[in-house]
Amino acid sequence: MVNSKWSNGKWFAVLLFASLLFSCSSDDNDDPQKDTRPTFTTVTQRPNWEVDWSSDASRPDWQEPDPTKFECSMDLMVTLGDSFQKYSSDNDMLAVFLNGECRGVSYRNVMNDGGVTYLLHIKGSSEEVGEPMKLCYYCDNLHYLSSPLWTPAFEPNNLMTSAYQLNLRPEDGSTKFPYHTTILIQHTNDLPFCITKDDQLGIFNGDECLGVADDGSYENNCWQIEVYSNDMTKPVQFRYYSADKGGVHTFPMSIPQNGNFVIVEVEF
Numbered sequence: 402m403v404n405s406k407w408s409n410g411k412w413f414a415v416l417l418f419a420s421l422l423f424s425c426s427s428d429d430n431d432d433p434q435k436d437t438r439p440t441f442t443t444v445t446q447r448p449n450w451e452v453d454w455s456s457d458a459s460r461p462d463w464q465e466p467d468p469t470k471f472e473c474s475m476d477l478m479v480t481l482g483d484s485f486q487k488y489s490s491d492n493d494m495l496a497v498f499l500n501g502e503c504r505g506v507s508y509r510n511v512m513n514d515g516g517v518t519y520l521l522h523i524k525g526s527s528e529e530v531g532e533p534m535k536l537c538y539y540c541d542n543l544h545y546l547s548s549p550l551w552t553p554a555f556e557p558n559n560l561m562t563s564a565y566q567l568n569l570r571p572e573d574g575s576t577k578f579p580y581h582t583t584i585l586i587q588h589t590n591d592l593p594f595c596i597t598k599d600d601q602l603g604i605f606n607g608d609e610c611l612g613v614a615d616d617g618s619y620e621n622n623c624w625q626i627e628v629y630s631n632d633m634t635k636p637v638q639f640r641y642y643s644a645d646k647g648g649v650h651t652f653p654m655s656i657p658q659n660g661n662f663v664i665v666e667v668e669f
């Protein structure tokens with residue numbers, strides 16, 4: 402004969418274990434957002450997130466052309482963007498090329514307001530009018546050599562209209578990070594913090610920062626951030642620093658890069 406007390410106790414334990422197992426499994430399966438919600442880590446100071454634009458390029462030997470070989474000339478002005486100015490030095494150079502030849506070299510000019518500009522005096526022939534020029538910028542502190550995508554046409558006696566003025570940023574023509582994707586991140590719930598001017602959003606591949614945006618990128622429940630990469634097959638993740646909460650929200654989901662535009666919905 403089976404001991405009824407032992408039997409009842411045994412089956413009660415089995416049923417309790419099964420109930421707990423089912424409950425845990427059900428909770429996991431009923432939470433479709435479990436792999437997308439962020440973890441929060443308190444930090445003692447604001448993170449220093451920034452893209453590392455440094456490279457290993459040697460300083461080029463750009464030389465001014467022989468002015469006696471060309472009967473035409475024009476001027477072109479380039480201003481360094483705010484994100485580039487902190488790296489600039491007197492060893493930096495800007496050059497313009499036409500038909501594969503260097504036709505003008507400029508060194509930095511620091512303006513009264515602290516801005517940095519380059520004024521190029523470009524030489525060419527009458528047969529080259531209308532042909533595209535190529536600009537290259539070398540930043541000595543970063544050992545950075547760029548070839549901007551901007552290719553203005555050679556126009557003698559140009560009066561430097563807006564079409565011949567450029568605001569140069571590190572990402573323009575970067576050879577280190579040649580690919581670019583715009584990501585729009587939209588939150589679907591009420592934010593658990595107040596946005597401040599000290600907040601920042603960072604895009605990462607592992608621990609490598611590939612893009613940073615501040616509070617100025619926020620509008621209509623969205624942040625827009627530019628991502629720079631040398632391999633678009635690598636997915637990226639993002640982190641949000643809240644000065645109000647004094648910590649970092651780290652999102653686990655992988656965001657694909659496509660070289661164009663990606664929209665991501667998240668919940669804090």
